[in-house]
Amino acid sequence: MLADASEFDPAEPAWDENNYLSAALTDAGYQRGSTTDLENMRNREVEEVPHGDPVRETPSDESELLDPDTLVFTESPSEDVQGRFEEDFQAVFDRIEEETGKPVEFSKVDSYAASVEAMRSERAHIANFSTGTTAFAVNLGGAVPFGVGLTPEEEFGYRLFATTRADADDIQSVEDFARDDVKVGHSEPASNSGHQAPSALFDQYFDVTAEEDYEVNFSGGHGNTTRGIAAGDYDAGPICSTCFVDTVEAQSDLSFDDFKVVWASAPFPSGPVAYRYNLKPEIQEGIERAYLESDFSGTAYQERTGYNKFVPIDYRTVWKDIMIIQRYNGVEYERSALGS
Structure with missing residues (x-):
């Protein structure tokens, strides 16, 4: 079934x-989707969120509004680009300060749970969440997702790549993940492409149920799954496509020819930028302007993430598929479901 590259359409x-x-x-x-995919998500009719609660409204009582002297930004493990550092965000932080008049402080966290907790406890006011964590952030942390990044080529998001080694001739389909001699690595419980999406889509499309037809081995991250497959620690696994690309490009001992993809999903939205719902309205508006009315071309941010601009999104419509996947998997929006 291994087709020549020239045959890929x-x-x-x-x-x-x-x-x-x-x-x-x-x-x-193919690791990203197109603006047409995004527009289809943005324009579909969704009367109410299919799982969990909608985004919270800004309080009408001024005593409930936040007006911090410094805006704290947090960046957690991400579905689209991993391992960002404070200096990568300087262009964004400068624009936020221009639009809000408030300096921005960078706060790094090392888990999905920590990013949600930081916003819930008001220790973070702005955040990049992973795709799969976004619904938890909305339901538990009071997050208001408002924008996603686009590349200069007008590409967005990422896909789930069902991946194995190039020389794994006996693994030609997701159905082969269910064999007893195939060890499958997943990323983390709250990860969309690393666990939630394959748990739903493998079951729907291939009648292969994670944790029933094969044991799930959590690797701790997409990069770990990628490196683990290359090293033989895992035989296969679902991986976020853009994280996969980042990992291979960052490892001098890895090549894209080392890996084979046996199935890929339709595009998912990349992790959004969000702010806390009870920030003063003028601060919310300033944060939105900083992202949605800026061109980050030529900055360290664009070089590191690939994004040179942001476009607005509505959680209810763009995150519909993610919420349906989590509903299918019986996910409850509780802190314990995020892991540690």
């Missing part, structure tokens, strides 16, 4: 007939 990959070396997908830019 992004519009019709024909996964039931083909596997591809990951190089064929990345050369075609």
